[in-house]
Amino acid sequence: MKILSISAEVAPFAKTGGLADVCGALPKYLQKLGHDVRVVMPAYQKVEHEYHTTNKYGLSALPGQLWVPTGVGVSPAGGFRGTLPGSDVPIYFIAEWNLFGRPEIYGYSDDAYRFAFFCKAAVELLAALDWRPDVIHAHDWHAAPLITWLATAGTQDDRFRNIPTVFTIHNLAHQGRTHWKIFDYMGVQTYGLAEENYDEVNFMARGIHHATMINTVSPTYAREIMTPEYGAHLDKLLHSRAFDVHGILNGIDTDVWNPATDTYIAHKFDTNSLEAKIFNKRELQARAGLPQRDDVPLLALVSRLDFQKGLDLMGHPLHMLLNGFGGGEAQFIVLGTGADEYEQMFTRLAHYHKDKMRAYLTYDAMLSQLIYAGADMFLMPSRFEPCGLGQMIAMRYGTVPIVRMTGGLADTVYDGSTGFTFFDYTIDAFWNAMYRALQTYYHNRPHWQTIQKNAMNQDLSWETSAKRYAEIFAWAIARARGW
Numbered sequence: 214m215k216i217l218s219i220s221a222e223v224a225p226f227a228k229t230g231g232l233a234d235v236c237g238a239l240p241k242y243l244q245k246l247g248h249d250v251r252v253v254m255p256a257y258q259k260v261e262h263e264y265h266t267t268n269k270y271g272l273s274a275l276p277g278q279l280w281v282p283t284g285v286g287v288s289p290a291g292g293f294r295g296t297l298p299g300s301d302v303p304i305y306f307i308a309e310w311n312l313f314g315r316p317e318i319y320g321y322s323d324d325a326y327r328f329a330f331f332c333k334a335a336v337e338l339l340a341a342l343d344w345r346p347d348v349i350h351a352h353d354w355h356a357a358p359l360i361t362w363l364a365t366a367g368t369q370d371d372r373f374r375n376i377p378t379v380f381t382i383h384n385l386a387h388q389g390r391t392h393w394k395i396f397d398y399m400g401v402q403t404y405g406l407a408e409e410n411y412d413e414v415n416f417m418a419r420g421i422h423h424a425t426m427i428n429t430v431s432p433t434y435a436r437e438i439m440t441p442e443y444g445a446h447l448d449k450l451l452h453s454r455a456f457d458v459h460g461i462l463n464g465i466d467t468d469v470w471n472p473a474t475d476t477y478i479a480h481k482f483d484t485n486s487l488e489a490k491i492f493n494k495r496e497l498q499a500r501a502g503l504p505q506r507d508d509v510p511l512l513a514l515v516s517r518l519d520f521q522k523g524l525d526l527m528g529h530p531l532h533m534l535l536n537g538f539g540g541g542e543a544q545f546i547v548l549g550t551g552a553d554e555y556e557q558m559f560t561r562l563a564h565y566h567k568d569k570m571r572a573y574l575t576y577d578a579m580l581s582q583l584i585y586a587g588a589d590m591f592l593m594p595s596r597f598e599p600c601g602l603g604q605m606i607a608m609r610y611g612t613v614p615i616v617r618m619t620g621g622l623a624d625t626v627y628d629g630s631t632g633f634t635f636f637d638y639t640i641d642a643f644w645n646a647m648y649r650a651l652q653t654y655y656h657n658r659p660h661w662q663t664i665q666k667n668a669m670n671q672d673l674s675w676e677t678s679a680k681r682y683a684e685i686f687a688w689a690i691a692r693a694r695g696w
């Protein structure tokens with residue numbers, strides 16, 4: 214199959230979250246299955262800067278210009294070409310300095326226009342490359358304008374008629390709601406959706422409405438988003454397409470996240486040398502200025518400090534934990550940035566429990582690797598979690614996850630076997646799961662080690678997921694061709 218993957222984020226070129234990891238990894242695994250995959254994303258300031266300075270990714274400028282038709286005339290755009298690092302999957306960058314030459318990926322008042330332009334430029338790029346994909350895989354609302362265009366104005370364009378689309382939802386909370394005028398800009402005439410207010414366009418809703426197939430990043434999240442509780446007002450729309458909604462679990466890059474080869478950690482280990490993990494714990498304790506105690510469980514949180522992550526369940530149980538109510542002593546390390554209220558909560562707790570807790574309120578990829586390797590338990594009490602990478606990485610490093618049973622957490626962590634889980638979004642339920650984990654750690658070390666090994670042995674690779682994606686692509690193609 215010829216597959217185009219279109220996304221606002223692709224690791225390592227631009228990343229704010231799991232979306233980038235998926236879009237940087239999945240195409241490589243699809244290529245290994247024998248497919249012709251190409252990737253397109255915007256050339257943000259950082260990408261252009263790297264091209265003009267170190268050019269460490271070996272990009273080259275595309276010859277000529279793309280002429281992108283918009284409601285305010287035809288606009289020029291440039292492009293770069295490279296490959297996904299560690300592979301020969303082609304990646305194209307749409308360059309338009311006014312729109313993308315900015316320090317951040319999102320957060321501007323004209324975001325809807327930026328990504329609408331990006332999608333229309335991608336169409337012109339395909340024409341310039343003379344490459345017609347068999348299927349287009351669009352990620353999140355930023356790529357949904359392409360789906361909308363293909364399903365409306367694009368049906369009149371011989372070059373692009375009848376290309377099936379698969380829309381993958383990485384986070385339903387961000388929907389790309391904007392003014393109806395965007396359709397004048399895109400040259401689209403269409404009808405409003407029940408999910409859209411008067412004069413409003415909702416690109417997430419449009420993607421769901423127009424795509425040939427819909428997918429999200431875990432089976433449980435796929436079911437959850439069809440309920441009012443998790444549906445972010447799009448549950449009815451999703452439900453109306455229930456037969457086409459799939460949930461494919463993300464994988465993790467098992468070469469990068471591998472305690473046996475990780476170059477960031479001083480003491481490498483695997484399931485046969487699990488005892489070496491303790492050296493990483495001692496290093497982490499030393500770095501965090503905590504007493505180097507082998508027998509004291511070290512709990513950790515590595516996360517965006519966001520409403521989604523269930524942090525308002527944490528303050529009270531952590532205070533109890535560090536005061537010894539879990540049945541013994543304990544230590545805690547947090548690494549994360551985000552909302553003020555959570556940063557303040559952790560600052561205060563760390564101040565109070567100086568010799569037991571350390572708060573790193575920053576983003577630090579290297580430190581995160583040390584924490585995954587050195588901690589005993591990993592907390593993830595998310596309110597909702599489309600897939601979640603943190604718990605998967607933790608498991609790979611034999612760090613036992615304590616998670617809420619939602620979204621991808623419910624699909625990857627098994628209570629008493631690879632981690633500890635709870636269901637109700639309450640402090641009691643969270644404390645209970647943590648307490649059970651602590652009791653096992655304090656009093657039943659053989660069982661604890663079995664859990665660690667089960668977790669490390671779980672298949673979290675992309676190979677399995679890529680095959681499922683290929684299946685859905687094939688179904689979408691069959692649907693479009695009327696097979």
Ligand code: ADP
Nearest residue numbers: 230231516517549575576577578581601602603
């Ligand atoms: P989300 O995409 O919602 O942020 P995921 O669990 O899917 O959540 O992915 C988060 C990723 O970002 C994980 O790999 C985690 O280790 C990493 N991460 C989050 N916060 C930090 C931080 N402050 N420093 C380093 N890595 C972080």
